[in-house]
Amino acid sequence: MRVMAQLAMVMNLDKCIGCHTCSVTCKQAWTNRAGTEYVWFNNVETRPGQGYPRTYQDQDKWKGGWELNSRGRLKLKAGGRLKKLFSIFANPLMPSIQDYYEPWTYDYDRLFSAPMQADTPVARPRSLITGEPTKISWSANWDDNLAGGPELAPADPVLRKVSDQVKLDFENAFMFYLPRICEHCLNPSCASSCPSGAIYKRSEDGIVLVDQDRCRGWRMCVTGCPYKKVYFNHRTGKAEKCTFCFPRVEVGLPTVCSETCVGRLRYIGIILYDADRVTEAASVADDKELLEAQKSVMLDPHDPAVIDAARAAGIPEDWLEAARNSPIHKLIFEFGVALPLHPEYRTMPMVWYIPPLSPVVDVLSGTGHDGEDAGNLFGAIDALRIPIGYLAELFTAGDPEPVRAVLRRLAAMRSYMRRLNLGQEPDESIAAAVGMTGQGVQDMHRLLAIAAYDERYVIPKAHAEQGAQLEELALGSGCSLDYEGGPGMNGPFGEASGMPAPIAVENFHALKERQRGDDLDDAGELRGRVNLLNWDGKGTPDGLFPKNGKKEES
Amino acid sequence: MNALDVVLWVVAPYVALTVFVLGHVWRYRYDKFGWTTRSSQMYESRLLRIGSPLFHFGILVVLLGHIGGLVIPKSWTEAAGVSEHAYHVVAVVLGTIAGVATLGGLAILIYRRRTVGPVFTATTRNDKLMYAVLAVAIVLGLAATVMANIVGGGYDYRTTISPWFRSIFYFQPDPALMAGAPLLFRLHALSALLLFAIWPFTRLVHMLTAPVGYLTRPYVVYRSRDEQPTGSRAPRRGWEPSR
Secondary structure, eight states: OOEEEEEEEEEEGGGOOOOOHHHHHHHHHHOOSTTOTTOOSSEEEEESSOTTTTTTTOHHHHOOSEEEOTTSOEEETTOOHHHHHHTSSSOTTOOOHHHHOOOEEEOTHHHHHSOSOSSOOOOOEEETTTOSBOOOOOOTTTTGGGTTHHHHGGGOHHHHHSOGGGHHHHHHHOOEEEEEOOOOOSSOHHHHHOTTOOEEEETTTOOEEEOTTTOOOOOHHHHHOTTOOEEEETTTTEEEEOOTTHHHHTTTOOOHHHHTOTTOOEEEEEEEEEGGGHHHHHTOSOGGGHHHHHHHHBOOTTOHHHHHHHHHTTOOHHHHHHHHTOHHHIIIIISOOOEESOGGGOSOOOEEEEOOOHHHHHHHHHTTSOTTOHHHHHHHHHHOHHHHHHHHHHHSTTOHHHHHHHHHHHHHHHHHHHHHHTTOOOOHHHHHHTTOOHHHHHHHHIIIIIOOHHHHBOOOOOOOOOHHHHHHHHHHHHHOTTOOSOTTOOBTTBTTOSOOOOHHHHHHHHHHHHHHOSSOOOOGGGSSOOOTTTOOSSSOOTTSSOOTTOOOOO | OOHHHHIIIIIHHHHHHHHHHHHHHHHHHHOSTTOSOOOOTTTOOHHHHHHHHHHHHHHHHHHHHHIIIIISOHHHHHHTTOOHHHHHHHHHHHHHHHHHHHHHHHHHHHHHHHHSHHHHHTOOHHHHHHHHHHHHHHHHHHHHHHIIIIISSOOOGGGTHHHHHHHHHTTOOOHHHHHTSOHHHHHHHHHHHHHHHHGGGSGGGGGGGOOGGGGTSOSSOEEOTTTSOSSSSOOOOSSOOOO
């Protein structure tokens, strides 16, 4: 047994209202730069829908993740090592920018510079890729809230697996939101696809990261990830992905997407797992057994044998304590309501989901029934085969039983807690019907509905020697010779080449420059692009507005 | 043998090779982040899927051919029983096919770079210079082969150019060998020297990190967060050394 710790997340889909706050704050924090305009480390999709990038779940087309070869051993679906090297010059499975969407801005200058005229001037959209006027025809959320439903939703690869006959009923009855980040898999196929070995899994906390100094832009990770959560920065020529906000979680703070989630639906904690058994578990023959196989790899943090092995592996005591208090472990094992996204990709994803019960309740209430009565709910869960079929395609490789069991538990919690809230006698038979006790249901309710901050996020701090980093502050401007030319950092070999300046130093200088400098903010090197986050309204940086062929005066 | 020959065939090669080696060392230390293929496949895939493999596989065969012709002495191949004629036929046929594939691929790639808007926008001045030098070197090399063998009666570079090439590496350069070679071969060699000299400062550096290690390493890479701080090097210490 080789015990390793893994930071994991669970999202409670019942509470997601599709507000995209997580996406926006993540973008502000991580991908608000030239080259990553189209990149959303966190995105929220409406299901049924095509997702982002379009139809990424169609692995017959994109060949992401793993599959079993004829001898029952794991192999990358896109091909083995030799095939990868031979297709390195032009990756045939690489999504184009149009598969995500072509990012754009607006011709705002028209609003100010247009001559007096009868009609109100309009700001036309311009592509951020070509700089030319463009027609917006797709984006990361084009089919939000089932927009364009009858036309677009049938292309949903998950929906196509559920039978055709019930499709229309389903669309009328059922819709929910699916927020997605990188899964930080136990068996990451992106890292396994990287020819340079630049993508690595951190041995302390299992976060999967791209070493920007070792990435050579071979683009195989983009193909390898079945969730399409590794992105290609088309300006720097390097892969970028969700970092699980490692600078935050290292000091015990939740990720930006979790912190800003208005529905408080995200849970972060650690899981102990047996790294030696990952490959074996990912290789079970039947797709439907992958869920149980993955659960069997995760270890019980209360088991003395596990604790001993973890200590031997060098996992610190406060991490073991955090593993025992982990909301993730509770939701997966104790309450048994969390399920992984697409276990059939065999990557052992570590962002799990509590499937939504609300649509079932809505159907019941909409038809005049009591949507919180246990009997009604249990009946409806069994009757509404379509939503369950769809959820099963997402979370259990098509096996409806685990999904049904989870929904029944959520329904039981609703009914049981309603009786308590109405001052009635608790009905233990409701809890017993789903294999729980009344106290268990109340504990689950506390974690899911009350969702206190320090119960949602149990994040042990990294044991890091930070003295050297604090020196950054002491060094001040005099010693930080790395810094030249400002945040654009244009080295001699194109954008952002050269040594990276420490973030604190860069911010310090940029701020000082802006406050004391006589020059207006100059982003000339961005060539038609400007980062509005860093623009403080002083002047008009080059590239904020198109030049219209006019020579600059003065 | 005059002074110009010494400059061209002794001084220039050593300068180019020194710049090549030290340039790469310097670039690797200074600019790991900029060390990338800077792929433009995201913008355009249709032309790339024809041009890029054509060029890259072609240039790999060309590279192997140059190793066979320049590095391996004629006496070795003859000792192995390969006659001059047999070598020559194989070299000319393979070389011409690979050369044409390379040049065709390069033509497609340059056409794509100029005509596809986003790709052209992402092209730096550095890239344009590199493309020019690379194209000149390839055209001259192909022209030398074609002119010598198809128009002329063939030229045995393994008695002049190859010994000169090897003489550079054992530090007894003999410019006289090169001075007598046909003009096109000499121009090709000079353009190659220029290419080597600018190599470390262009995107061509990606060739030196061709990911052959992928064939043997384990699939999943684990790395400790302490092993290397984020970013390319350790932070500076914040105190003066005490003496």
